[in-house]
Amino acid sequence: MTDTILEMRGITKTFPGVKALEDVNLKVKEGEIHALMGENGAGKSTLMKVLSGVYPYGSYNGDILFDNDICKFKDIKDSEKLGIVIIHQELALIPQLSIAENIFLGNERGRRGIVNWNETIVKTRELLNKVGLNESPDSIISSHGVGKQQLVEIAKALSKEVKLLILDEPTAALNEEDSDNLLNLLLELKKQGLTAIIISHKLNEIVKVADSITILRDGKTIETLDVQQDNITEDRIIKGMVGRDLTQRYPAREPKIGGTIFEVKNWHVFHPEQVGRKVIDDVNFHIRAGEIVGIAGLMGAGRTELAMSIFGKSYGTKISGKVIKNGKEVQLNTITKAIDEGIAYVTEDRKHYGLILLDDIKRNISLASLNKLSRNLVIDENREITEAENFRKAMNIKTPSILQKTGNLSGGNQQKVVLSKWILSGPDILILDEPTRGIDVGAKYEIYTIIHQLAAEGKGILIISSELPEILGMCDRIYVMSEGRMTGEVDGKEATQETLMKYMTKSRG
Incomplete structure (x- = not known):
């Protein structure tokens, strides 16, 4: 593992008013997993878009050498011909097509414009076997969860005879189990000789799988670390990313909690498409002034569905129950009414639902x-x-x-x-659904500070998060959901990951 497969020299990329990359250098050894880390806006994704031809030759300064040859990619197809394949944070799958159709889209098996479906299905099964997926090639991609879709993306990359696989935040939308499966797959592919570059803000994942780490800050290369030789810790990575030690991941806070200002009682919600399927079952919770309340749960527990059904009934059908604010029942039948009543909902999907x-x-x-x-x-x-x-x-x-x-x-x-x-x-009540998903530790700290300020103003905060350390580090009180029901309530000071996980895995029984 001594040969350099990729070298990027003096890469500089400028957008109007912003220098995104300035004289960046990157060396990747053949057969390693190389992590690219830095705060949001450090230039990681931009650098990978330069490498993969999304930003073509001529739109940046500097050189790309792959297998010792200088590359001048005009587009992404040029880089893929050499075996450089990028999987973006937003999955590039077509929901209405099958797994097989998605894997070979633009790379069809056949001759003279006619698809050979037998070959396509056989090859798809081989690829699915490689990534550990036991699904039918004919099954529609939208019928599978995000974790399996991510594995289909990797299978799609492998179909292109990939030499260098680039993964941009591959586990950002995955739960812990799916994240572990994906990381273990990367380690297995590495044994088979695949080289990978991974961008992630999850420090524990990087320490687990990476051989080397290159850190960018403000569009510049700061350092490259050898994980084994340098005995790298999460704190050491943070120092490189933000330029200082973050002795505490969560800002110190002295909560000043008042009386109950928001209650949800006997809340029931049915699935909008699957008739008769109850998604939220008799949920009750309350929030006090100045209090930060958390909701923990595994993927599919119903946390987002609960939040959206409360916020203007933007999810679900046959919704029943009461919402009480400052002692009076309120009707939140539309998003406009919810806003007028002082309720805010920061969605988990900012790109689709939070922003234009x-x-x-x-x-x-x-x-x-x-x-x-x-x-x-x-x-x-x-x-x-x-x-x-x-x-x-x-x-x-x-x-x-x-x-x-x-x-x-x-x-x-x-x-x-x-x-x-x-x-x-x-707002008086802020519902924050995955407020720091896909965000680096420095930006997380800033957002945590903002949340503390809002709580200090007497607002009620509800945090939904898949990251248990975040729930434990931020919340005064924690509710736990499983299969659409509240299965536990724990004081923040007494809560542990083990306690929360016990409630999170509690079935209807």
Whole structure:
């Protein structure tokens, strides 16, 4: 494992008003798993898009050497011809097509424009076997969970005779079990000689699988670490990423908790498509002023469905139960009514449901508060600009202008825009669904600090998170869900991962 398969020299990439990469260097050895780490906006994804031809030769400065040959990729097909395949954070699968059709889309098995379906099915089975999936090649991709879809993406990459596999946040949307399966698959593929570059913010995963780690900060190469020789710890990686020690992952806080301001009683929700299937079954919980309450649970426990059904009944059918705010029952039949009643919901999927990526930061921040910013149905643009600029500074959103397209921001900065949007609406209750998913440790700390500030103002906070350390580190009180029911309630000071996991795996019995 001494031969260098990839070298990137002096890579510089500039967007209007922003230098995303500046003289970046990267060396990857054949047969290793090489981690690329850094805060959101450090340039990791940009560097991989340069490597894979998403940003073509001529749009950046510097050289790419693969197998000792200089590469000038015009597009992604050029890089794939040499065996460089990238799997982006947003899966590139077509939900309505089968597994086999997705794997060989654009790379069909056949001759003269006619697909050889027998060969396609046989090859698909071989590839699925390689990635440990025992599914029918004919099954529709949308019928499978995100974990299995991620493995299909890897099978698709293997169908292209991949030499260097690039994975951008491959476990961001996966639960712990699916993440472990994927990481173990990577280690198995490494034994078979595959070289991989992995981008991830989950430090424990990187320490588990990586041989080397290159850290970027502010678009520059900081250092490359040998995981085994340098005896790398999570704290050592954090220091390289943020330029300082983070002695505490969660900011210190002295909670000042008042009386109950929000209650949900006897809440029932049925599936919107599967008639008769109850998704939420007799759920009860409450939040007090200044309190940070957590909801833990495995994937499919019903946490997001619960949050969305409360927030304007945006999920489910035949919803029943009571929502009580400040001692009075409220009707939250639409999202507009929920906002008017002082409820905010930060979705787990900011790209699809939280933001308009094609619009600017200013417009995204004002979206939930147009009534407040308008007079006689006309938006006060000066006030809109002032509010957006205030949030840009207060939230430390890294951007040259509030007129920049939101889709150009890093994940952490996009999340700050979503939070800004809802804070501007003036809520009393904030439901935060996976508030730090896909965000680096530095940006996480900033968002945790914002959450603490909101709680200190007397707001009620509900955090839904798949990361148990986050739930334990942030919450005053924790509810646990399993199969659509509340199975436990634990004081934050007394909670442990073992206690929560016991409740999370409790079945209906």
